[in-house]
Amino acid sequence: MNDEQAAPALAADPAWWRQAAVYQIYPRSFADGTGDGIGDLRGIISRIPYLQELGIDAVWLSPFYPSALADGGYDVDDYRDVDPRIGTLEEFDEMATALHTAGIRLIVDIVPNHTSDRHRWFQEALAAGRGSRARERYIFREGRGENGELPPADWESIFGGPAWTQVEDGQWYLHLFATEQPDLNWKDADVHEDFLHTLRFWSDRGVDGFRIDVAHGLAKDLGEQLPSAAELAELPQDGTHPLWDRDEVHEIYAEWRRVFDEYTPPRIAVAEAWVGSPERRAPYASATGLGQAFSFDLLEADFAAADFRSIVSDNLAQSGTTGSSSTWVFSNHDVVRHATRYGLPPRAGRPGKQGADWILDGGREDGIDKELGLRRARAATLFELALPGSAYLYQGEELGLHEVAEIPDEQRQDPAFLRTTPETRSSDGLGRDGCRVPLPWTREGSSFGFGTDGAHLPQPAWFAGFSVEAEEDDPTSTLEMYRRALHLRRELQGAESLVWDEELSGEDVLAFERPGGWLNVTNFGSEPVELPAGEVLVASTELGGAGVEAAGATRTLPGAATVWLRR
Structure with missing residues (x-):
């Protein structure tokens, strides 16, 4: 099919991705259309009106390929087919067309570092x-x-x-990951040719772009004498490491870029590249490479004004160097949800995944302030959506979902849990199942509307109050805040720049103005701060100041809150 047939509602804009809001769907946990407890393409198709109303620009679909699920679908049996439990190629085509008709583009996950052992x-x-x-x-x-x-x-x-x-x-x-995930040898010509075939296969089916899993791991050079684990850990990741972020990996992506550019508009790609510095990340985001690379800097930061300002300034400067656009993300399928992280004590520079220790400790209620965590998460999200660049959102964050910590051991699925023992379990905690629990759509039912016959991971009772049904008619809900902000973002988004408002910014406050005269103000502290005059476009919580319409009334922004104003 050609692009005109595949995407009648979408303009052939080669720059569509630069400031897109991208919504990640973990397909097995989004919506179950067949009633077997596993999310599928039929379920996604049924929820496209929801995605359209949410106001996103694109969907990123995590792996949907045939898989034994040794690693949640990242152990791929066949890169050019659909897992029968999830759907068929015909249903994939139907989904792609329906998304495009709704004005939503489609990005799919590519897993090139390893295959499944069943491949x-x-x-x-x-x-x-x-x-x-x-x-x-x-x-x-x-x-x-x-x-x-x-x-x-x-x-x-x-x-x-x-x-x-x-x-x-x-x-x-x-196998740098699970036993069932043997690493590919990217020095082999067959590997190169087969992935070029795969990129064209999905591009020809209307896919608009690709998220590249473990993008920094493909090129390897082990040599004759292998270093010990201790020696390997001491080697610098400066382009010469035997396993990670080798310079020659960019030769692979230059090859891919030539394929992407065969299409109109060119297919886009974003790298998952965990590298040691912004300078090492830059080549992945270059115009001759993948074009964009995830920055996880905000995801790893505490909720603090100084940290956020430094990260934003640094990332915008990096984008100016690479010619790419900045990427902003707080949650995904691999990390503790940010509503939970922000309710825990600050990480304060400690290494490891924020929130993982809390899960490892059993997710104790006395270890978290859930209300504060959600307030901060809402404030951080509005801050993120006001920034120039693209925002990557993870399914369920628009409902304010917390991490599900209490999953019985016998029901856990993540190899990070299954391949360890209580004695060897690290700060990665009990794995990533807690952010992959199927979404709640309704207040009641065997799976809160996820499907007709339960869910593949247990859902807690508190999901009822965070369901789409519970939130969609509540003007104060997290869902309605996301909808309002995402639709406004489309209207307001201008040039990829901002100007810090030094008069309003301070130790606990960050304010910046975007082209077009609208202002974001975020209060990272606990005490309310005075706001300037202006039209309130959206706020993460109710503003302070009684009788704001009265002459001389003072409007205030509470702690852990964000507001957008038009002056």
């Missing part, structure tokens, strides 16, 4: 044996020890446990 290539490699052409597509090595009984190195995988697994004939394969 046809890996099964062929196992059958072919040592020295075969099939094994060159992966990273196989001989083991250490007298008979090769020890792994090639003592490396540990991201999810815990060894990073090398031995196969029947005695060789070992590398």
Whole structure:
């Protein structure tokens, strides 16, 4: 199908992504249209009117490919098909067309660092044996020890446990993630050609762009002598590290860029690249590479004015250097939801994932101020949506959902939990299941409207009050705040710039003006602050000041709150 057929409601704007609001759907937990407890494409199609009313510009669809779900779908069996539990290619086409008709673009996840161990290539490699052409597509090595009984190195995988697994004939394969996720060898020509085929396959079906998983991990150079885990940890990530962020990874993305540019408008891409510095991140966002890269700086920051200002200034400067646009994100499928993080004690520079220790401690109610967390999350979101650049939102944050901490061990699905023991469990806590619990759509029902027959992860009783049904007619709800802000954002968005208002800004307050004369004011403190005159466009909470219409009345912004004003 051509672009005119696929997207009749969308203009062929090559810059659409620069200031887009992108909504991440984790398909197994969004909406279940078949009643089997697992979200699917039919469920997404049924909720497109909801997405349209929300006011987003694009959907980012996490993996929907055939998978054993060893890692929530990031263990891919076939990159050019749909998991039968989620739908069919025909339903994918129907979904893409329906999204485009509603004025919503579609970004899909690509997982190029590793395949599933059920992928046809890996099964062929196992059958072919040592020295075969099939094994060159992966990273196989001989083991250490007298008979090769020890792994090639003592490396540990991201999810815990060894990073090398031995196969029947005695060789070992590398998997930096779960055992079921063998790493690809990107020095192999077949790997290059197959992914170019995959990018064209989905682009031809109307996909507008791609989110690249573990974008910094593809290029590897292990050499003959492997370093120990201790030695590996000490190596600088300056473009020469054996595993991460090697300079030659950008040769791969230049190849991909040529494919993206075959289409009108060009397909876009955003890199998930956890790298050591803004300078290392810049090439991923270049016009000759993927074009955009996630910044997780705000996601990792405490709710503090100085931190937010420094991060915003630095990221806007980086965007000016790369020619890309800034990316802003607070929550996604891999981290504790920000309504929960902001209700916990400040991280204050401590390493690790914010909120993970609280989950590891059982998610105790006496360890969190949920009301304050949600107030701060609402304020932070309005701050984010006022910034120039693109905003990436995660399903359920528009409802103000907190992390679900109390999931029975036997129902957890994340390999970060399954591959560890209570003794070895780290600050990553109990894994990522708590932010992947299926969404509540209604106040009642076996799965709060997610589907007709339960949900694949347990939903807590408090979900009823955070359901779409409970919030959609409440003008003070988080959902209505998101809707108002997202629609206003489309109307107000101008040039990709801001000017800090130094008169209003202070130790606990950040204020900036956007082109067109509208102002964002965020109070990070606990005491109310006085506001200037102006039309209130949207606020994260009720403003202070009785009788604001009266002459001389003073309007105030409470603590942990944001307001947009038009002067």
